[in-house]
Amino acid sequence: MAYESIPLEAFKETLEFNIELSSVALGGEVVKVSDEFFAEAFHLLKVEPAPSLKGQFGPNGALYSGWETRRHNPSYDWCIIKLGTLGTITGFDIDTTHFNGNEAPEVSVDAILDTSLAANDLDNATWAEILPRVPLGPSQRHLFKITETERVNFVRLNMYPDGGIARFRVYGNVAAVQPDSPEEVFDLAHVFAGGRVTFISDQHFGVGGNLILPGRGKDMGDGWETKRSRHKGHKDWVVIKLGATGHLRAVEIDTAHFKGNFPESCELHALYSEDEIPDSDAADWTRILSPVKLGPHRRHFFALEADASIVYTHVKLTIYPDGGIKRIRVHGT
Amino acid sequence: MAYESIPLEAFKETLEFNIELSSVALGGEVVKVSDEFFAEAFHLLKVEPAPSLKGQFGPNGALYSGWETRRHNPSYDWCIIKLGTLGTITGFDIDTTHFNGNEAPEVSVDAILDTSLAANDLDNATWAEILPRVPLGPSQRHLFKITETERVNFVRLNMYPDGGIARFRVYGNVAAVQPDSPEEVFDLAHVFAGGRVTFISDQHFGVGGNLILPGRGKDMGDGWETKRSRHKGHKDWVVIKLGATGHLRAVEIDTAHFKGNFPESCELHALYSEDEIPDSDAADWTRILSPVKLGPHRRHFFALEADASIVYTHVKLTIYPDGGIKRIRVHGT
C-alpha cells in the first residue's frame, strides 16, 4: 500500500484532526499477543506519553513502559488490537521512546474487518497489509500517513524479529454508529456517532476533544479546561461537528471532578452549514439553550429550545467566563 | 501610598536587612481567609521556596504549594495574616511561582493595628491600604518597596478577582518588645526585642539570622552553620546589634541538632558603638566571655564577665574553629 513518512512538525496538518481509534480512552484493547515477556502490550495504547523507568527492575529484568518481547525470535512478534470502534485508518504514530539498543528494528501493520462470533481468536483470518515493513530507530516517534483504508475493527502490529515499542497510535475516521430508526433519540455529538471537535478557543488545562469521549473519565485531566480569564465579559467556546444532520432535543452537561472550577454558566448555539469547519463567530448561529447556571461535579440535563422542524450540522458550546467541562451529550434524532 | 517595584537583583540593598515579619519562623499565621478551595493559605508563609507539585492531584484537583481560590469570584478574595510580632512595614515579596494560567492577576495589601479582644474576627475593622492594586505575572517573584508604615500587627492580602499565589513575604522592622522595669532581665538579642544580625563571616550551611529566632527549631537546617575550615587557627563570627543598649549578665548557647559539628569552643565580645554596623575586627571590642568548650545537641548557660557598670550596643559571637549553633540568648537589663 501507499504510505508516506511524516515529520513530527507536520502532525498538526495531517493527523491531528483524525481520531485516535486505538486509544484506551475509546475502548481500544490488546486482544492477543505473541509474547510480552519483558513489558506488557497494554502499555501501547495508553493516553500519556511513555515515562522513563530507568533503574527500576521487575522479576524479568529492567522495566519499560511499552511492549517488549523476548530476544532471539526466529520468526517475528505480533500484537492484535481491537479498535475502540469500527473505522477507516489514515495513519500511525509508532513511538520507541526510551528503547535504545532494544528497540524493534522493523514493523509492519495489518488490518481486518471481523464481526463473526465463532472465529477462534482471529487465528485463521486473512489479514490485509496496510503499512509495509518499515525500519524504526531508537527512542523516537515515527509518523506514517497511508491511503485511507476500508472500514476495519482489528489491527495487527508486527515487529521483526522482536524488541520493544513504547506507544502505538492508530489514527483515522470513525464509522459512525447511529440508530436505524429516524425516530430513535441518540447523542449526535458522541465520537462513536461520528462527532468531531472542530474549534477550541482555549485548552490550557485539558483538551477539547475529551468532551465527546465515552464514559465519565477519572479526574480533572480528562475533560476540557480553559485558563482563568482575566477580563470582564470573557467567554470560551468549542464547536462540534455532529455525526449526523439532525433535530436537537436535549443536552447533558457533565462537570464531573470540576468542583471549584466549573463554569459559572453556559449556553448552546446550533448551525446548519455545508462546511466541515464553519466560522465560529458568524452571525447565523441560532441559540438553542439560553444561559443556565452550572454546579460543581455533577450531571446537568436541559431541554433545548430548538425549533423541532429545523435540522442542524454543528453545535457551539459557550462557557462563561471560563472553567472545566467533562462531557457534553447532544440528544436528538 | 507611594510604592516602587524593585528588580530581584536589588533585593540585597533594599530588603535583605529587614525582618520577614510574616514568616512562620516568627509565628506569623493566617487568621481568616475568604476561600482556599484549591490550596490552603497557610502555605503563603512558609520559609522554603514553593516546590513544583506537577502531576499530583488531591480531592479538589491539581495540587499547588500556595494559596489558590475557586474560580469566578464576583468580588475578590482576601487573606488576613497576623504578623509574628508588631512592626513597621517596608516592602513585600509576592511570588506566583508554578501558577501559570491560574495566577492571581492583581493584588493589593491593607494593614491595621488592632489589640482589642472583642473584635469579631476583624470584620468591622477599618483597614488602611499600604500597597495599591498592582498587576502580577505568571510564575515569578514580584518585589515592592513602600514608605515605612506605622506599627501594625495584621495585614490583608487581596487578590482580584481570584487565582493563586505561592508565597507572600512581608518585610519591615520589629517594634521591639522589652520590659517596663529597667531591673527586669531579658534577652537583648532576640528578634522580638529588636535584635538584628549585622555581620556574618560565613553561612555556607545555615544563615546567621536564624540565631535570634524564637523557639529551638527542628533540624540542622534552621540554625547557623559554617563550612569545615581548612587552616590552623580558623574562626567564624557573627555580630548582633542588640535591641537595646544594656548591661549584659548571662548568655545561653544552644547547639541543638548539631551532634557532630558543634564548634569546639566559643567566646563573646561586646561593644558600645553609635554605628548600626560597626567594624567587626576593630580593637575596641571587650571580651565578656573567655573561650569555653561546647558540647553536642544541648543548651549551655554561662555567666558573663562584663563590667556591670558599662552598657553595650553590640555583641560578637566567635566560634573555634567552625561549626553550627542553633540559637544565642543574651540576657541583660
Added chain:
Amino acid sequence: MAYESIPLEAFKETLEFNIELSSVALGGEVVKVSDEFFAEAFHLLKVEPAPSLKGQFGPNGALYSGWETRRHNPSYDWCIIKLGTLGTITGFDIDTTHFNGNEAPEVSVDAILDTSLAANDLDNATWAEILPRVPLGPSQRHLFKITETERVNFVRLNMYPDGGIARFRVYGNVAAVQPDSPEEVFDLAHVFAGGRVTFISDQHFGVGGNLILPGRGKDMGDGWETKRSRHKGHKDWVVIKLGATGHLRAVEIDTAHFKGNFPESCELHALYSEDEIPDSDAADWTRILSPVKLGPHRRHFFALEADASIVYTHVKLTIYPDGGIKRIRVHGT
C-alpha cells in the same frame, strides 16, 4: 613514593585494565575506622557512583553517600580496608562527589601485608606509605598512579584532619590464588586466579569484566549483556586471558537473571599466545566447545573438547546472536 596525578581522560590507558581490588564486588570490606559519625565508611567501596542525597536528613544530620567524620579532629581520621584479594597496587580513584564545603582537604594512603591471626585489629602494625599527603578539591574525582607496590592485603586511607569522601577505588593486579598441586582442578578464568578480560565486542547493557567475578550477583545489571542484534548471523564475544597456562576440562556458563534475554547458543575457543592481548579474530583459535543451546536463569555445565595434551593461555566465549551471561567458569589444571 613516586606518584603522578592523572587527568580523567587518561583513565582508560592507565587504570582501566587494572582490577579494582577494593570493590565490594571482589569482597573488599572496611575493617576498622576512626570515626564515621555523619556517613558510614562502607559506602566508599560501592560499585555505583555516589548519588546525590540532597535534602535528606538522618538522626545525625544531612545524609551523604560516602564516608564523613565529625568536625574538629585534633589529629586525623583513618579507615582500614581489607582488599578483596591479595594484590599489587598501581593507582587510586579518590572521589569527593557531592561533598562541597565539607570535603576532606588532604589524604594519604598506607598499605601492609598481614596474614597473622592474633594481631589485635592491626593497631600495632607497621604501615608503609604508598601515596603521600595530597590535596583534594570539592565534589570531584582525583586519579593517582603510583609505582607498582609489593603484594599487600590491607590499605589505610587517612584524611587530614577530617571531612568527607564519596568513593575510594584501589586499582592494581591480583596476586593469583592457584592450587599447589598441578593435578588439582581450578577455575583458570576467575579474577582471583589472575584471570582478566582483554577484549569485549559490545557491552551496552552490562560490562564484560563481570563475567569472572566471585559469586552469582544480584540482578541483570551485574553480568555481561550486549545489544539486541539486528542482522542475520550476528555474534558477540569476549576474550579472557587465563590466570595460568593450563589444560582445559570443563566450563560452567551461568545465565542467572537473564530470563528472556539469554543467548540462544554459545561456543568456546582457546589459544596459546605469548601476547597479553591476542587478535580475537585470528585463524589460530581452536574450538573447544561446539555450539550448544542455552536456557534461561540457570547454570549450565559442559565437558570441553580440548586436547588434554595441549596448554592454552586465552579463551574466547562467543554468543549467538547476542544477550546476557552472568558468569563463566573455565575449569582445568
